Amino acid sequence: MACGKWVPGRFRRNQATNPKAETRNPKEIRNPKAETTLQLSRNMNSSTTSSLVDGDLTVRKAVRPAWAVLGERGLEILIYLCGISAIVFVLGIFFFVFKEAFPILSNKHFSLTQFLFSDQWYPTSEVNKRYGVLAMIAGTFSVTALAMLIAVPFGLGAAIYISEFCGPKVRETLKIVIELLAAIPSVVWGFIGLTVMSRLIVKYTGAPVGVNVLNGGIILALMSVPIIVSIGEDALKAVPDSYREAGLALGATRWQLVWRVLLPAAKTGLLAAVLLGVARAVGETMAVLMATGHAVHIPHSVLDSVRTLTANIAAELGEAPAGSAHYQVLFLTGVLLFAITFAVNLTADFIVRGIRRK
Numbered sequence: 001m002a003c004g005k006w007v008p009g010r011f012r013r014n015q016a017t018n019p020k021a022e023t024r025n026p027k028e029i030r031n032p033k034a035e036t037t038l039q040l041s042r043n044m045n046s047s048t049t050s051s052l053v054d055g056d057l058t059v060r061k062a063v064r065p066a067w068a069v070l071g072e073r074g075l076e077i078l079i080y081l082c083g084i085s086a087i088v089f090v091l092g093i094f095f096f097v098f099k100e101a102f103p104i105l106s107n108k109h110f111s112l113t114q115f116l117f118s119d120q121w122y123p124t125s126e127v128n129k130r131y132g133v134l135a136m137i138a139g140t141f142s143v144t145a146l147a148m149l150i151a152v153p154f155g156l157g158a159a160i161y162i163s164e165f166c167g168p169k170v171r172e173t174l175k176i177v178i179e180l181l182a183a184i185p186s187v188v189w190g191f192i193g194l195t196v197m198s199r200l201i202v203k204y205t206g207a208p209v210g211v212n213v214l215n216g217g218i219i220l221a222l223m224s225v226p227i228i229v230s231i232g233e234d235a236l237k238a239v240p241d242s243y244r245e246a247g248l249a250l251g252a253t254r255w256q257l258v259w260r261v262l263l264p265a266a267k268t269g270l271l272a273a274v275l276l277g278v279a280r281a282v283g284e285t286m287a288v289l290m291a292t293g294h295a296v297h298i299p300h301s302v303l304d305s306v307r308t309l310t311a312n313i314a315a316e317l318g319e320a321p322a323g324s325a326h327y328q329v330l331f332l333t334g335v336l337l338f339a340i341t342f343a344v345n346l347t348a349d350f351i352v353r354g355i356r357r358k
Helices: 010-017 032-054 066-105 112-117 134-165 168-183 186-205 213-237 241-249 254-265 267-283 286-291 309-316 325-357
Strands: none
Touching: 066 325, 134 168, 134 213, 134 254, 134 267, 134 309, 134 325, 168 213, 186 213, 186 286, 213 267, 213 286, 241 254, 254 267, 267 325, 286 309, 309 325
16 A cells, blocks of 8 residues: 555544544634624724714713812811821920020029029028029939839839730730729829828838838839830730741740840830830829928938929929019929920930831
């Protein structure tokens, strides 16, 4: 049989014995219904385009009511005003305080050096009036330092326990207790220091009086702990769970996880919590007025009575004649408090920036 000879019906037999020989790609198979639909859509698109070009089809823009436009604009203005209100209020308060305190700087009987570096405070003397706030600055810093020495370990420890160790029911119970502590008015804390804490201090320390630096520091610590706990817990909860999972995967214990992973990761938020506690202690008035003894004296121990800057303003501003030198010096004390707070915040900002760079 010759190789090149054509045999009738041979191709049909091969096709019958091998059905896949002439199988076509399904994508190449024509679908008349689909092609008809596609053609109709193309015709509609082309007719729509032509009608748009010819101007036969008019597209109308939605028109909003005037009240909706005005309401939205008014809401935007309200949000903007709320955003800048804090800055405006702070500047307004500072302007008012500085305006009342500025005239004393031009008084020939007043010395700014004596005001800052003298511990003699006799604003109502008929012979020799002296306006020295060094003792009150020392009293403010001593009470605040003792309060932070007590509040920071307890506050951060409570925040770590609530965030990482306790169960859900205990966590909710502790949060409620902490919120109740934060809701107690400062004058109530002052009564506690004056009636309860002072007796305990006299009984167990042998101090002649129970209203002193120790009493004020303990009361301020109790008032600052809720702030430190709340913000510290939020800072620890903000650490991603992947950090915890990675530490546990490497075999770290829970304490190692807290000490080497969570605290370094949340150090910025924890520092903010501590600084807010410091601001709470520095700005407190009624509690320290009732618990520290209100004596103009540079303390040499925690059992000495002191007077703070805020307590001095609260006690004497109502008795000072408006516009007098005594009145103006009290407002200058408020400017000094502004400066101290600004210095604390600026130092904290530098510390936070240094931590972030590392």
